[in-house]
Amino acid sequence: MDQNDSHDEFHDNAATGIPSIANGRSKRDSKHFKARKLFRRGMVAGILLVASLATPVAFGQQLLTFEGSVQVSVRALSQLDFWKPEGSVSDSGPKPEGRAVRLRGEIGGGFAVNATSLAMDWRQVESIGLWLHRSAEEAKEHPTVELVLRLSEEDQKASFWRRLEVSHVGWQKLVLPLEWFVWSDGRMPRWEKVKFVGVQLRDPATVTLDTVWTEPSAQPRDEFLATESLTKLAFPKLDSSNIRTLETRDVQLVTNAKSLELERLATHLGTVAQRLHRELPFLSKPSRGAVLFVFQERAEYQRFAPRIARQLNSRLDPPEAGGYTLQGISSSWWDEKQGSLRPVYTHEFVHGYLSRTLPLSTTGDWLQEGLAAHIQLEFHPQENLSQLVRDGLKSSSTPFAELCSGRPIHTSRYWQAATLWRMLINEPRYQAKLKDLVERLAAANSTDLGPHLEPLWGTNFDKLTSDWRAFCEMQFRRDE
Numbered sequence: 001m002d003q004n005d006s007h008d009e010f011h012d013n014a015a016t017g018i019p020s021i022a023n024g025r026s027k028r029d030s031k032h033f034k035a036r037k038l039f040r041r042g043m044v045a046g047i048l049l050v051a052s053l054a055t056p057v058a059f060g061q062q063l064l065t066f067e068g069s070v071q072v073s074v075r076a077l078s079q080l081d082f083w084k085p086e087g088s089v090s091d092s093g094p095k096p097e098g099r100a101v102r103l104r105g106e107i108g109g110g111f112a113v114n115a116t117s118l119a120m121d122w123r124q125v126e127s128i129g130l131w132l133h134r135s136a137e138e139a140k141e142h143p144t145v146e147l148v149l150r151l152s153e154e155d156q157k158a159s160f161w162r163r164l165e166v167s168h169v170g171w172q173k174l175v176l177p178l179e180w181f182v183w184s185d186g187r188m189p190r191w192e193k194v195k196f197v198g199v200q201l202r203d204p205a206t207v208t209l210d211t212v213w214t215e216p217s218a219q220p221r222d223e224f225l226a227t228e229s230l231t232k233l234a235f236p237k238l239d240s241s242n243i244r245t246l247e248t249r250d251v252q253l254v255t256n257a258k259s260l261e262l263e264r265l266a267t268h269l270g271t272v273a274q275r276l277h278r279e280l281p282f283l284s285k286p287s288r289g290a291v292l293f294v295f296q297e298r299a300e301y302q303r304f305a306p307r308i309a310r311q312l313n314s315r316l317d318p319p320e321a322g323g324y325t326l327q328g329i330s331s332s333w334w335d336e337k338q339g340s341l342r343p344v345y346t347h348e349f350v351h352g353y354l355s356r357t358l359p360l361s362t363t364g365d366w367l368q369e370g371l372a373a374h375i376q377l378e379f380h381p382q383e384n385l386s387q388l389v390r391d392g393l394k395s396s397s398t399p400f401a402e403l404c405s406g407r408p409i410h411t412s413r414y415w416q417a418a419t420l421w422r423m424l425i426n427e428p429r430y431q432a433k434l435k436d437l438v439e440r441l442a443a444a445n446s447t448d449l450g451p452h453l454e455p456l457w458g459t460n461f462d463k464l465t466s467d468w469r470a471f472c473e474m475q476f477r478r479d480e
């Protein structure tokens with residue numbers, strides 16, 4: 001592998017898509033960011049005692065209407081009331097009946113209702129259904145309205161969400177498969193902990209909801225997209241005889257690349273997983289290995305992540321980088337020159353593996369990119385690394401407060417996050433507290449490192465920076 005290639009690999013995964021997943025329609029990012037912030041602040045403007053009726057209507061199907069007394073928490077910038085819209089529906093399934101809950105609000109407004117009566121275990125649920133009503137006046141005032149349906153854990157920080165866009169008049173039935181919900185950022189959401197169903201407005205709007213229900217799943221699901229549905233998405237036209245798969249304890253490989261040596265790659269990624277467990281001994285064992293798709297053609301690879309994003313009702317530009325990982329699903333393509341052990345496969349595998357073993361759902365931040373780049377460099381050493389680090393120390397390091405804020409980092413800063421992890425793992429004083437660090441980051445629902453420096457290590461960013469500089473000067477000496 002020549003230096004340009006390795007450099008290119010080191011700077012893979014320019015995370016172009018993450019902001020649009022997080023914020024929905026990309027054109028309106030700033031607006032959505034504002035909305036998210038408002039929602040995140042989580043102001044509970046009031047608690048209403050409303051309807052309580054959760055009646056089993058059919059085997060395995062639970063129903064939530066707004067007739068009796070269910071606890072509803074209402075966000076700021078919103079008003080809730082109860083009414084019975086005109087008009088009925090003909091449908092063989094659950095129907096809107098009696099009182100419905102009407103939400104009027106600004107961007108960021110919304111409400112959440114305790115949904116424990118809907119499902120004892122959301123891993124056993126295939127999809128969630130609900131009826132949504134808009135009056136003719138509302139449709140005239142706000143022709144198209146964007147909102148988010150959110151299934152949240154008890155503290156309402158970690159959630160699964162799906163963007164909805166409505167432009168109808170009258171009642172509309174929505175049935176949403178839980179497989180295609182987006183993870184909230186920060187702490188990894190868990191289906192077994194979901195307690196609330198909520199609606200959050202991304203436009204000023206008035207919407208009425210009634211009769212929420214769940215449809216049981218034939219098989220229990222986990223937080224990850226099923227490999228089978230992903231394979232259909234990856235190869236919509238391809239004859240299945242051209243697709244090869246290999247699943248080991250650590251990895252699920254799917255490929256149509258003719259020359260890829262599956263066994264060899266799986267064995268290699270097994271040693272990568274072992275290394276991760278050795279360097280981060282507190283990592284849990286995943287129940288199933290990380291998924292990696294290797295496409296024969298770059299163009300196929302570039303279509304894949306945007307297709308997943310569409311299924312999640314979001315959008316994503318085709319990735320330009322050598323590899324890409326979205327909700328723990330990694331993909332790359334076949335490059336004859338680099339063969340079956342292409343460095344970017346290692347890099348993306350680390351992302352996928354960490355998403356199954358860490359209690360964090362963050363992507364593109366110092367933690368994910370730093371660890372992926374660090375492990376990649378251990379398995380695929382880069383000849384110019386010492387020079388790159390020495391130059392970086394002289395001229396262009398980013399303050400750690402900024403780099404480690406939890407926001408996505410630029411590919412040109414991967415070296416810095418990687419060397420920070422090299423220090424955290426190799427210096428016993430830091431290593432000893434990494435388990436606590438991960439627990440603290442999950443509890444804080446953010447991978448912002450700042451708040452944990454003092455309690456864990458009695459340090460601050462200035463001291464961390466001087467430790468890191470000293471470490472790098474030792475590790476990347478000129479005569480090395």
Ligand SMILES: [Zn+2]
Pocket residue numbers: 012013347351368369372
């Ligand atoms: Zn990466």
